[in-house]
Amino acid sequence: MVQLSTPGTPLVLACAQLKRNTPAEVAQANTPWREASLESWRRRNAVLDAVFYDLKVIDPQEAAALAPWLAREGALLIVPPSGAGMLRLCLDIDDFAKEGGAGTRILAVAGVGSSALGTAAFARNVADAFGEPVAAVVSGYGLADLFTEALGGWFWFGTLNRMRHTFEQIDELTRGTVFDISLAAPPNVAHASLDTRMLCALLTDSRFRFGLLTGHSKGNLVISEALYALHDAGADAHLADIGIVTVSAAIAMPPRYRKIIDVMGEVDWFGTMNSNSAINVEVRPKNAWHHTNTELMCHLPVQEVMSALRRERGAALLH
Structure with missing residues (x-):
């Protein structure tokens, strides 16, 4: 086992875990049995994100603030570059707009452990590369994920994740109060x-104009599903020129999207297994595997890769 070289990641993870739900808080939740059944899995997934994401770029205070949202699917974050202020957690789309979301041009989705910690770390790597705040959608973890994971969905997410939507109805019935996502919505997004759904809502809201979408691992599947849903509903004409950078999983996007750059570590067999083999991966960081934690060997350096793309592609990547 490779040991972490600095106390950065353990400190950030500890700050989040210590602030997680107490038994009393779980009992007082809208759906206490659901929260209790998922709590150990959410804690485990935060540990997964400590391995797969660069948690050291998150301030311990930020980690503590994110703790109750470790796996709150659909949560929104605004993550500024390092040293440019604290990240902001947004309760809904209107709150996102009030907190400055209308000024963000980059939207990120992480996906390994489905934790707000991993999402924030990935977004900060991107924010540091571009020198501007990045919006992020937490992909979340619920009963649907628990069932599909039992069937191998975490490992073979490119194939078995489709089952997630069948089990998602269980989450709809059990999660209690959730984000109110208003879409002038394509009916095919409803389920x-x-x-x-949150990603679709952001991309179709006239208050926001994103120039770049980027995801890591399973987050790219979320982006793909959202774009296909909007494309099938004829609601994506305004997105034709948006840039897309997939990291660690090359997933097919609708044909109309041409500004796509796929990034895959040179030794990332896991990402390769979960990618579309027909896609030609353009950027292959040397000796890089699936994780982006710079405290571990064989990491994929997200900030370094994104900085290089920014220098080489400029406005062609982010209009």
Whole structure:
């Protein structure tokens, strides 16, 4: 087992875990049995994100603030570059707009452990590369994910994740109060996962104009599903010129999207297994695997890769 070289990641993870739900808080939740049944899995997934994401870029105070939202599917974050202020957690789309979301041009979705910690870390890597705030959607973890994971969905997410939408109805019935996502909505989005619906809502809201979408691992599948849903409903004409950067999983996007860059670590067999083999991966960081934690060997350096893309592609990548 590779040991972490600095106390950064353990400190950030500890700050989040210590602030997680107490038994009393779980008992007082809208759906206490659901929260209790998922709590151990959510804690485990935060640990997964400590391995797969660069948690050291998150301030311990930010980690503590995110703790109750470790796996809140559809949650929104605004993540500024390092040293440019604290990240902001937004309760809904209107709150996102009030907190400055209308000024963000980049939208990120992480996906390994489905934790707000991993999402925030991935978004900060991107924010540091571009020197501007990044909006992020937490992909979340619920009963639907628990069932599909039991069937191998976490490992073979490119194939078995489709089952998630069948089990998603269980989440709809048990999660209690959720985000109010108003879409002038394509009907084919109604039964999609909450993270996909949130992404659709952001991309169709006239208050926001994103120039770049980026995801890591399973987050790219969320992006793909949202774009296909909007494309099938004829609601994506305004997105034709948007840039897309997939990291660690090359997932097919609707044909109309041409500004796509796929990034895959040179030794990332896991990402390769969950990718579309017909897609030609353009950027292959040397000796890089699936994780982006720079405290571990064989990491994919997200900030370094994104900075290089920004220098080389400029306005062609982010209009």
